Amino acid sequence: MENIEALREEVLAEIEKAADLQALEDVRISALGKKGRITGLMKNLGQMDPDQRREFGQTLNTVKDQVAEAIETRKSGLEDAALNARLVGERIDVTLPSRMDETAGRIHPISQTMDEIISIFGEMGFALAEGPDVEDDFHNFTALNIPPEHPAREMQDTFYLPEQEDGSRLVLRTHTSPVQIRTMQSKTPPIRIIAPGRTYRSDSDMTHTPMFHQVEGLVIDKKTHMGHLKGCLLEFVKTYFELDEVPVRYRPSFFPFTEPSAEMDIGCSRKGGELKIGEGDDWLEILGCGMVHPRVLAACGLDPNEYQGFAFGMGIERIAMLKYGIPDLRTFFDTDLRWLKHYG
Ligand SMILES: Cc1ccc(OCc2nc(C(=O)N[C@H]3CCS(=O)(=O)C3)cs2)cc1
Numbered sequence: 001m002e003n004i005e006a007l008r009e010e011v012l013a014e015i016e017k018a019a020d021l022q023a024l025e026d027v028r029i030s031a032l033g034k035k036g037r038i039t040g041l042m043k044n045l046g047q048m049d050p051d052q053r054r055e056f057g058q059t060l061n062t063v064k065d066q067v068a069e070a071i072e073t074r075k076s077g078l079e080d081a082a083l084n085a086r087l088v089g090e091r092i093d094v095t096l097p098s099r100m101d102e103t104a105g106r107i108h109p110i111s112q113t114m115d116e117i118i119s120i121f122g123e124m125g126f127a128l129a130e131g132p133d134v135e136d137d138f139h140n141f142t143a144l145n146i147p148p149e150h151p152a153r154e155m156q157d158t159f160y161l162p163e164q165e166d167g168s169r170l171v172l173r174t175h176t177s178p179v180q181i182r183t184m185q186s187k188t189p190p191i192r193i194i195a196p197g198r199t200y201r202s203d204s205d206m207t208h209t210p211m212f213h214q215v216e217g218l219v220i221d222k223k224t225h226m227g228h229l230k231g232c233l234l235e236f237v238k239t240y241f242e243l244d245e246v247p248v249r250y251r252p253s254f255f256p257f258t259e260p261s262a263e264m265d266i267g268c269s270r271k272g273g274e275l276k277i278g279e280g281d282d283w284l285e286i287l288g289c290g291m292v293h294p295r296v297l298a299a300c301g302l303d304p305n306e307y308q309g310f311a312f313g314m315g316i317e318r319i320a321m322l323k324y325g326i327p328d329l330r331t332f333f334d335t336d337l338r339w340l341k342h343y344g
Helices: 002-017 021-032 037-047 050-089 109-123 177-186 226-240 294-299 316-324 329-333 337-343
Strands: 134-136 170-172 191-200 211-221 248-255 258-269 282-292 308-315
Touching: 002 021, 002 037, 002 050, 021 037, 021 050, 037 050, 109 191, 109 211, 109 226, 109 316, 177 191, 177 211, 177 294, 177 308, 211 226, 211 316, 226 248, 226 258, 226 282, 226 308, 248 282, 258 308, 282 294, 282 316, 308 316, 316 329
Parallel strands: none
Antiparallel strands: 134 170, 191 211, 211 308, 248 258, 258 282, 282 308
């Protein structure tokens, strides 16, 4: 029995000393394998008398279990150590700057502004509506109560495409209003849409480019009135400029497609050449708006006695210039990467 105890101590010591999984496996084979030292003792059982065999056998099984358990424990320890060694060796420091050249793409300020405005009105229940950039005379002018001799139809304002075979003239739309016309022709009220997109006017100076972006909105329902218009637009400017309160004022204006028409200003301060929205005693024009003219409703097949609506329109470049402090409109389209990196 003493030599079983001596062998147990010897094997347990070898297990503890095993420096890696292979060394441990070698100890296991040398102790418990077919020709192992513990297995070998089992062969002696045959020469013993029953009492001796029972006692020896129990002791031997106990030692086998203890050695097997010690091997498993040591194996788990070695596996954990091997895993930790890998984790340390293969650790990636995610805080290190990328080796990639940092010219990652950016969203253009115009796209950012449009997306934000669309999202704000989306939250207010407006659906996104789009339409063609090339429009016909009816959808871009006539249906909007813009009479034949109106200056907006002049060549110095509007881009005309070559005359069609039937003599009609197509234009590059001068506003996104045709989208609202098409919507009123195809959908039954209530209507709440926001119509963003490119618009074109034959203009070019520091505050005008031949192509620019607009977002217009339209609400058509029963008993809609100016209070709805003012509540809706106030909510928009508070959310867009991230202010709890924004002073606004409405100045009477004229657009053929709305009556009454107004321009909405927000309170701001320009002290020291720095523009601050929402405070001060100065004013900044943000958008135009008004109640949809009855003739426009009628042109789309809606009865002005049954339905009323309001509409508004804003220039995206103008809004983005305000929010991002961009001085020159033309820089939006210079594709200067330094500019895009700065404002993007
Ligand atoms: C059927 C329909 C009926 C009415 C509509 O009114 C859209 C409106 N737009 C304005 C307006 O002031 N727009 C300008 C703002 C700056 S801008 O980009 O130059 C164009 C006022 S009301 C539109 C569609």
